[in-house]
Amino acid sequence: MTSPLAALFLREWRVARRIGGSGAMGVVFFLTLVAIVPFAVGPDPNLLARVGPAILWIAALLATLLCLDRLFQADAEDGSLDLFHLAETPLELAVLIKCAAHWAATGLPLVVAAPFLGLMLQQETMALLGVVATLLVGTPALTLIGAIGAAATVTVRRGGLLMALLVLPLTIPVLIFGVSAAQAASGGTVPFYAPFAILCAITLAALALCPFAAAAALRYLGE
């Protein structure tokens, strides 16, 4: 654990897990969103079973965005961002590590919590597995795409709302293929692997492109 990247991961992980960090907040928000849905759409088991994967996905998307707005802003305020520019580690790599640590601290707990919340939405075993698999593959893409928005709004005070406006349209493909794969897992005419493979492809593309876009935004706005 002596390399600079491991040190950065550890720092981000600790900040997210400590009091005031975003780790627990995301899960609680996720839980709250899913819990209020039956009150809104009614307790009909068939209806809940049908819309369940979509509800879980939307809740995961919003919970991810809620936690992301401080990803770079906190570093800009306490001066760490200036120091990242001065390090030998490229900014792109630092962005990638920050996203990885952020996902491990906030995205992964959502994936773990999803099957328990799925039970509240009348999901069968196959549907639960489908939701967990798609969230596991899809939430890293949400974090990475959100990082672009977080970087672009780093100098905006209370930029969380603006970030959501910028990022939500970009996450539509993830949402479409995530939900269709999750629904296909519990039956239907579409095979599971077709939308799931596209979801994997979106995540890999985000992994390759988003760190560069976010780092470019940070460089430009840092001036």
Added chain:
Amino acid sequence: MRLCVDKLSVSRGGRLVLDRLSFSLFAGQALVVTGPNGAGKSTLLRALAGLLPRAGGGVALEGGAPEAELAQQAHYLAHSDGMKSALTVEENLDFWSRYLAQAPDRRSRSVDDALGVVGLGHVAAAPFGVLSAGQKRRAALARLLVAFRPLWLLDEPLTALDRASREKFAVAMRDHCALGGLIVAATHEPLGLEEASTLALGGAS
């Protein structure tokens, strides 16, 4: 090692803050940048660190590590400390020592050692957020010691420091110069470095 600043121009918000500024600084020397508010002291330091785009001219560190940019051989200390309030002082410094010092250098001090120099050994395990303003500043100064980088760019380093801490920091700066380091500091107050040369930036022009 020599820091060469050649006809450096920097504009901010359409106004030319620094106009063809030239100076050079040799290893072991310190330069104090003075001038009224708005004279461009912070702008100069940020431009040297590569955090601001240059409108013209060049900055080079001759004789430093090959293949390393100037920014990677410089410490930049401004008004913000670069520390996370939720982490302890030790965790913060440990992170920066690993992140800013890529290759082990015998001139880098250990975290314990650096905390001893700034007199913060007793609060090493306390969260950074609970420290007083002066203690936070001292922790930020300790960051300069845990990863050796030859060029120190200091923007008002003495803010919130008491007299004893200023004297300790003056000793640390002299040690850094003795190790062949260079210091460029913008300040309104005497740094305690008698041998430092002075660069006076003009008023708002």
